[in-house]
Amino acid sequence: xxxxxxxxxxxxxxxxxxxxxxxxxxxxxxxxxxxxxxxxxxxxxxxxxxxxxxxxxxxxxxxxxxxxxxxxxxxxxxxxxxxxxxxxxxxxxxxxxxxxxxxxxxxxxxxxxxxxxxxxxxxxxxxxxxxxxxxxxxxxxxxxxxxxxxxxxxxxxxxxxxxxxxxxxxxxxxxxxxxxxxxxxxxxxxxxxxxxxxxxxxxxxxxxxxxxxxxxxxxxxxxxxxxx
Numbered sequence: 001x002x003x004x005x006x007x008x009x010x011x012x013x014x015x016x017x018x019x020x021x022x023x024x025x026x027x028x029x030x031x032x033x034x035x036x037x038x039x040x041x042x043x044x045x046x047x048x049x050x051x052x053x054x055x056x057x058x059x060x061x062x063x064x065x066x067x068x069x070x071x072x073x074x075x076x077x078x079x080x081x082x083x084x085x086x087x088x089x090x091x092x093x094x095x096x097x098x099x100x101x102x103x104x105x106x107x108x109x110x111x112x113x114x115x116x117x118x119x120x121x122x123x124x125x126x127x128x129x130x131x132x133x134x135x136x137x138x139x140x141x142x143x144x145x146x147x148x149x150x151x152x153x154x155x156x157x158x159x160x161x162x163x164x165x166x167x168x169x170x171x172x173x174x175x176x177x178x179x180x181x182x183x184x185x186x187x188x189x190x191x192x193x194x195x196x197x198x199x200x201x202x203x204x205x206x207x208x209x210x211x212x213x214x215x216x217x218x219x220x221x222x223x224x225x226x227x228x
Contacts, residue, residue: 006136011169016199019172028197028226029056030219031183033091033207034077036063043076045215050084052219056203057126059106061091070096078102087126094120104128104147109137114144128183133166135173142180149174150205153186154196158208168199175200190221197225 032055035042049055058081060074070093078100081088089104090097094117097105104126105117114127121127128148129141138149151166151174174182181202188196189209196204204226210218 006134008135011167011173013167013169016167016169016172019176019198019200021175021200025175025202028201029203030054030222030226031057031059031203031205032086032210033059033185033205034061035207035211036061038062038073038077043080045211046077046080047084049210049215049219050080050086052216053223055084055086055219057087057089057103059089059091059205060102061207067093067096067099071099074100074102089126089128097121097125106130106150114141114146118145132164133170134164135170138174138178138182142178146180148181148183148203150183150185152184152205154184155187155189155192157187168195171196171199171201175202190218190225193222193225 032049060077062070062073065073074090074096078088087103089106090100090102091106092108092111094105094112098120105121106128107114107117108130114129117127118125126147127145128150129146131138131141131149131151133151138151141149151170153165154168171182171184182200183203183205184196184201185205188204188206193204204222206222
């Protein structure tokens with residue numbers, strides 16, 4: 001048996017076929033990620049998306065702007081999330097999350113330690129960590145106090161460059177062994193989401209499938225998959 005690149009033996013693909021979701025675990029929910037451009041009419045699109053069906057969290061993800069400009073872009077979207085009772089998560093930037101009083105922060109592997117984020121943001125913050133296709137990184141994140149771990153990209157995506165392609169079985173393994181929620185990300189659409197839900201994802205993180213077209217129709221289509 002060969003070892004996976006994170007030093008652990010490979011998972012048996014049949015494990016996913018045998019997986020049964022623990023009834024105590026909430027059903028899979030939707031986690032929206034913003035497009036890089038949130039100017040113009042995006043705030044109205046976000047409202048329409050929230051009106052179309054249940055969304056658990058929204059991640060604010062912009063690049064190439066300073067913190068002052070990012071805060072100005074984020075604040076109206078944060079208010080919309082607050083009105084809709086949707087968690088507002090900042091991508092990558094712990095300082096911006098602190099400045100905004102956001103509900104949490106999502107950390108890539110190069111964005112710092114969840115322990116440091118916790119120290120700055122406090123015990124109530126939701127801290128997520130990108131773990132690509134690595135069980136080792138996910139366990140490290142859990143030990144560091146992360147509130148969720150994100151695996152992906154499961155499918156090809158144009159949203160960001162990806163170098164990792166996990167199999168759905170990693171979601172089954174995580175959900176069986178750990179209580180911390182797991183997020184599936186990467187090219188997820190209403191057409192390909194079902195295997196990830198069946199494998200044990202607690203959240204589907206989606207961006208292009210919603211903002212690349214009619215957000216209302218997309219949210220409703222995801223809702224049908226998730227039985228929301």
